[in-house]
Amino acid sequence: MNPNVNADPAELAKFSDLAHRWWDPDSEFRPLHQINPLRLGWIDGLAGLAGKNVLDIGCGGGILADSMARKGARVTGIDLSVKALKVAQLHALEAGTSDVSYQEISAEAMALEHPGEFDVVTCMEMLEHVPDPGSIVRSCSTLVKPGGWVFFSTLNRNAKAFLFAVLGAEYVLQLLPRGTHEYAKFIRPSELAGHCRVAGLDLLQTRGMEYNPLTGRYWLSDDTSVNYLFATRKP
Template structure:
C-alpha cells in the first residue's frame, strides 16, 4: 500500500535510499546494480526470511484492528477481491462457460492464499464459496486468523488441512483451513497442480528469493488455473510515496520501513512469465508481447491507487489514460497457467 506497507526489519535493509542517477537516468546500470531477482542463483530451499516473520508475528494481534497497523490493507481488500472476480469471470466467458450468476464464480474452487496474514483475503474468498487454504510462515498470524474465523460459523473453519483432492463443500458453501507452513513445503508435501487459484498479496517484496518463490507458486497452480499477485513497483513515484512521503515527511510509518531495492516492477514479472515453462516441452505462460504487453487472456497488470479524499483504493481501468502511470506504485498482477 502506498502510505502504509508491511514493515521490513532493519536487519534486512540493503538500501532504502533512492539514487535518481542510477534509476531514472540509467536504467541499464540500475538493473545491474539493484536486481530484485538477484537471489535467483542462490541455492536455498525456502524463500522465507526468519527476521521478517518474527516482525509480523509481533504485529499479528493487530490484524483485525481496522484503525491499526493494517488499516490500509482492510481498505485495499475489496479491490483485490474485485480484481480476482473480474478476471475469473472474464476467463470463464473466454472459455465459453455458462455462468448464471457471477456470485458463483468461486464456488467449489480450491484456492491457496500464500502469506495470508490475519486472513483478510481468505475470509472474503471463502464467503464467495471458495474452498480456501491460507498459509503463513508466522504461527502467530495463523493463530490470529484461525481465532477470528472461528467466530463466524459460515466460514466452515477446519482444524485440519483438507487435501486438495477431497470433495468440495456443498454448493454455495465455502470452507476455510489455515496452516503454518510455506509455499515450498506445500509443494513438497501435496505436489504440484493442486489449486485452481493461487494468491499471494503483498508478499513478493518480502521474500529472500523471488524467482524461486514465483516458481513454487506457479507449480501449485492447476493447468488452466490462475495466479494472482500484488506488490509494489520499483519506480521514482513509489520511492516518493512509500519512503520519502510516508516515512520521512509524514511519519505515517517508521522510517526505514521499506527497502526500495526489493520492489518489483510489472515488466519484470511479465518477463519472468515470458520465460517460465511448466515443463521442458511446455510453452511459456506468456507466449508473446504486443507493444510490450501480454494478451489479456494470458496475463494482466492493473494499478491500484489510494484516493485520499475518498479514503479508499481504486482499480485503474484497463486502457485508461495514464494507466501505466497508475502502475507506478501499487499494482495487481494476474497470469494464467497454460492448459496441457
C-alpha cells in the same frame, strides 16, 4: 529457521510483532482492509471464486483468505508467521468461516506436497518481502492446475514508488509502520513478467492501485507506477 527457507527472519519478526492487530480496521493493517474489496472483486471477476479450490500464499492474518471463502471458495492460507496464523484461525472460528484453513508451510514446500492441486493461487503484497521472489512465482505455477489462475500484487521499483510507498505512506501519512518496506526489494513489472515467463505463466491482465490521501479512497487503474497487480494463467 531452516536457512533454505525462502524467507527473511527480520520480515517475519516484523509482522509477527503486529499479529494481534491484523483484524483491527484502524490499526497498521488498515490499508489492507481498505484495499481488500478491490482486490477481492478483481480476482473474483476474472476467476469466479465460488466452488474453486484456492491457495493464498503469505496469507498473514487471513484478510483476503477469509473474504475469498465468503465468496464460496475452499481456501487454504499459508504463511511462516505462526502468530499471524493463530490470529487467522481464531478469526475464522469467531466469524464462523468454515471453508478456510491455515498452515505453517513455505510456498516451495507446499509445491512439493500439492502440485497442480489448486484452481486459483493468490500471492498478494508478499513478493517484496522475500529474498527470492522468482522461487515463489515458480512455486505458484507448480501449485496451480492447468488452466488455473495465479494472482500477484507488489510494488514497482522507481523514484515515484519510493516517494509514495515509503516516504509518503510510512513517514508522512503514517499509513504503515516505518520500516514496513525495503525499497531495494521492490519489483519492476518487467521483472515480475520475466519470472512469470520462466515459470510458464501467461500474463493476461495488469492493473495498478492508486490512493488519494485527501479522500482516503483507493481504486484500480492502468497506472502501475507504484502498486500493481498481475493476473496470470497456466496454459
